Amino acid sequence: MRTKKDTTPEIAISEHELYSLTEELADKHQDTLPKMREGANEVSESIRELTKSKYGRRSFLTKAAALGAGGALLAACGTAASTSTTAAPKVAGPSVDLQVAALAASLENLAVSTYKAGISAATAGKLGTVPPAVANFAETAMAQHADHAKAWNSILVGAGYKAISAPDPALNGVINADLGKVANVVDLAKLALNLEGVAAATYLEALYALSSKSARAIAATIQPVEMQHVAILNFVLGTYPVPNAFATTTGARPAGEAKSLLVK
Amino acid sequence: MNENRNLDEPELIELMEQSKDIHSDAMRRTRGDINDLINNVAPATERPEERKEEAAEFTKKRSEILGAASNGLGILGVTGLGAAMLALFSKPAFASSNTDIQILQTAASIENLAVATYQTALTLPFIGGSSANPVVKAFAQTTMKQHQEHAQAFNAAITALGGKQQNNPDPVLLKVVESAKPSLTSPSQVVNLALELEQGAAETYVANVAALSEARAIDVTSSILGVEAQHVAILTAVSALLSAGAPQLITLPPPAAQLPAAAGSIGFPNAFYPTNKARPQTEGAVK
The missing domain is CATH 1.20.1260.10 (Ferritin, core subunit, four-helix bundle)
Incomplete structure (x- = not known):
C-alpha cells in the first residue's frame, strides 16, 4: 500500500530489526499452514459424518431454526433417526457446522473486501496521510482474513459445496454504506474495529455451537487472531486495548445468515 | 522507560474508567455464566434439550448393542461388542x-x-x-x-x-x-x-x-x-x-x-494461532 509522502521526522529506531523480527514470524506462520490444511480436511470429513449423526447439536440450532434453517434439523437428525425402510427419503440440508463455515467464509470475504477498499482509497490519497504502521496493519490483516476465508472454503469444498467468494449478505450493504462515509484513517480504523469485533464475537459463538471438534479447533485458531486485530485497532485509536477479561458474543452474527450462499 | 513520555495521564485514567464500564458489562454476563456453573453442579443441565436428546440417543444405541449381543444375533462378537461400546462412550458428550x-x-x-x-x-x-x-x-x-x-x-x-x-x-x-x-x-x-x-x-x-x-x-x-x-x-x-x-x-x-x-503488524504474526507452546493437559492438575 503506497501512502502519501510522510513528512514526519524519522525517528531513531532500528526498523531493520523490526522487519527482521516480522520476517521470522512470517516464516513461522507459513509453517502453521500445512497443519491448518490437514485440519480442514478433518473438518470436511467430520461434517460429512455430522450429516448422518445426531450427536453434538448445540444452541446455534435455535438461531438457525429461527432463520428458517429447517434443513439443519433434518440433517442433524439424519439417517439414525429413522429405521423404517419404507420412510420417504429425507432431503438433508446443511448442518449447523456447515452453516457456520459458510458464515465464517462470508465474513472473512467481507473483511478482505473492506480492507481492500480502504487500501485503495488510501493509495488514491482519499484518506489523507496514512502512517506506515497503519498501512502495514491493513495489509497484514487483509492477508490473514484471506487465509481464514481459504480455510473455511476448503472445508466447504471438502464437504461437497462450492467455495464462497461473496461477502456476508446481511452485513455487506451496511459496511459498504459505512465505507462510503470514511474520510480518513481514523474512520477506516473505526470501521475495521467494528468488523473485527463482529468476526471475533461470531467465532466465539461458533466455539460454543460447533459440533465437530475439528471445526472447533479451526475456529479456536482464528478467534484469537481477530481478537488481536481488535486490540491493536483499539490501541491505535487510543482506547485501552484489552478492556474485558472475557470475550463476549455481543454482535455475533446468526449461524444461518449466509446459508443462502451454500451451493452444491 | 519513563523518558520522553507524552501520555496525558488524566486522559488515560478516564479511558481506563470507560474500559472498566465496558468490562463490567461483560462481567455481568460472565458472572451470570459463572453463577450458572456454580448453581448447576449436576452435570448436563446447562443445555437440557441437547443433553436430553443425546442421552436418549445414547440409551437407544446402548440398548441396541446390548440387545443384539444378548439375543445371540451374531451381529456382535465379544470384540465387536467392546469396540461398539467403546465407540459409544467416546462420543463427545460422554467423554470423561x-x-x-x-x-x-x-x-x-x-x-x-x-x-x-x-x-x-x-x-x-x-x-x-x-x-x-x-x-x-x-x-x-x-x-x-x-x-x-x-x-x-x-x-x-x-x-x-x-x-x-x-x-x-x-x-x-x-x-x-x-x-x-x-x-x-x-x-x-x-x-x-x-x-x-x-x-x-x-x-x-x-x-x-x-x-x-x-x-x-x-x-x-x-x-x-x-x-x-x-x-x-x-x-x-x-x-x-x-x-x-x-x-x-x-x-x-x-x-x-x-x-x-x-x-x-508485529503483534499478530500468525493468521492461525499456533499451539506448539501449549502446556501439557495435566501439567497443573491437582495431584
Missing part, C-alpha cells in the same frame, strides 16, 4: 469429565502463576513504581486483575464438574519464572517474561478447546483464550519498541505517524 477437570486445573494453575508474576513485576520500580511507563504500569495492573478473574472462572467450572479447585501455580512454569526473577532488571526483561507466560496460556487454551468435552469447560476456555492473545499482541508490540530503543512511543494512543511500519 475427569479429563476436562484436569485441563481446567492446569488452566487455573497457569492463571495463578500469571497473577503472581504480575504481582511481583508490579513491585519493581520500573513496572509498578514511580519510574514506570504509565501505559505499561496500567497494563500490568489491569492484566493481573483479568488473570485473577480467569482463575476464578476456571475454578468455578472445576467445582461445577465436581473437581477440586486449583489454587497453586503451574509447577513447571513456576520454575521458569523463579529462574528468571534475578534477571528482571529492566522493563524489557519483565515484558518478555510476561509475554512468554501469556503466549503459553493462549496456546494452551486454543489447544484445549478442541480437547474438552463438557460444554461449560469449552465455554469458559473459549471466552478467555482470545483475551490472552490480546495480551500477547500488546506485549509483543511493547517488547519490540523496547528492544528497538523507542520506549517513548509506548503511549496511548501511540504517535502512529512515528511508528515504524513493522509495528503495525
Whole structure:
C-alpha cells in the first residue's frame, strides 16, 4: 500500500530489526499452514459424518431454526433417526457446522473486501496521510482474513459445496454504506474495529455451537487472531486495548445468515 | 522507560474508567455464566434439550448393542461388542469429565502463576513504581486483575464438574519464572517474561478447546483464550519498541505517524494461532 509522502521526522529506531523480527514470524506462520490444511480436511470429513449423526447439536440450532434453517434439523437428525425402510427419503440440508463455515467464509470475504477498499482509497490519497504502521496493519490483516476465508472454503469444498467468494449478505450493504462515509484513517480504523469485533464475537459463538471438534479447533485458531486485530485497532485509536477479561458474543452474527450462499 | 513520555495521564485514567464500564458489562454476563456453573453442579443441565436428546440417543444405541449381543444375533462378537461400546462412550458428550477437570486445573494453575508474576513485576520500580511507563504500569495492573478473574472462572467450572479447585501455580512454569526473577532488571526483561507466560496460556487454551468435552469447560476456555492473545499482541508490540530503543512511543494512543511500519503488524504474526507452546493437559492438575 503506497501512502502519501510522510513528512514526519524519522525517528531513531532500528526498523531493520523490526522487519527482521516480522520476517521470522512470517516464516513461522507459513509453517502453521500445512497443519491448518490437514485440519480442514478433518473438518470436511467430520461434517460429512455430522450429516448422518445426531450427536453434538448445540444452541446455534435455535438461531438457525429461527432463520428458517429447517434443513439443519433434518440433517442433524439424519439417517439414525429413522429405521423404517419404507420412510420417504429425507432431503438433508446443511448442518449447523456447515452453516457456520459458510458464515465464517462470508465474513472473512467481507473483511478482505473492506480492507481492500480502504487500501485503495488510501493509495488514491482519499484518506489523507496514512502512517506506515497503519498501512502495514491493513495489509497484514487483509492477508490473514484471506487465509481464514481459504480455510473455511476448503472445508466447504471438502464437504461437497462450492467455495464462497461473496461477502456476508446481511452485513455487506451496511459496511459498504459505512465505507462510503470514511474520510480518513481514523474512520477506516473505526470501521475495521467494528468488523473485527463482529468476526471475533461470531467465532466465539461458533466455539460454543460447533459440533465437530475439528471445526472447533479451526475456529479456536482464528478467534484469537481477530481478537488481536481488535486490540491493536483499539490501541491505535487510543482506547485501552484489552478492556474485558472475557470475550463476549455481543454482535455475533446468526449461524444461518449466509446459508443462502451454500451451493452444491 | 519513563523518558520522553507524552501520555496525558488524566486522559488515560478516564479511558481506563470507560474500559472498566465496558468490562463490567461483560462481567455481568460472565458472572451470570459463572453463577450458572456454580448453581448447576449436576452435570448436563446447562443445555437440557441437547443433553436430553443425546442421552436418549445414547440409551437407544446402548440398548441396541446390548440387545443384539444378548439375543445371540451374531451381529456382535465379544470384540465387536467392546469396540461398539467403546465407540459409544467416546462420543463427545460422554467423554470423561475427569479429563476436562484436569485441563481446567492446569488452566487455573497457569492463571495463578500469571497473577503472581504480575504481582511481583508490579513491585519493581520500573513496572509498578514511580519510574514506570504509565501505559505499561496500567497494563500490568489491569492484566493481573483479568488473570485473577480467569482463575476464578476456571475454578468455578472445576467445582461445577465436581473437581477440586486449583489454587497453586503451574509447577513447571513456576520454575521458569523463579529462574528468571534475578534477571528482571529492566522493563524489557519483565515484558518478555510476561509475554512468554501469556503466549503459553493462549496456546494452551486454543489447544484445549478442541480437547474438552463438557460444554461449560469449552465455554469458559473459549471466552478467555482470545483475551490472552490480546495480551500477547500488546506485549509483543511493547517488547519490540523496547528492544528497538523507542520506549517513548509506548503511549496511548501511540504517535502512529512515528511508528515504524513493522509495528503495525508485529503483534499478530500468525493468521492461525499456533499451539506448539501449549502446556501439557495435566501439567497443573491437582495431584
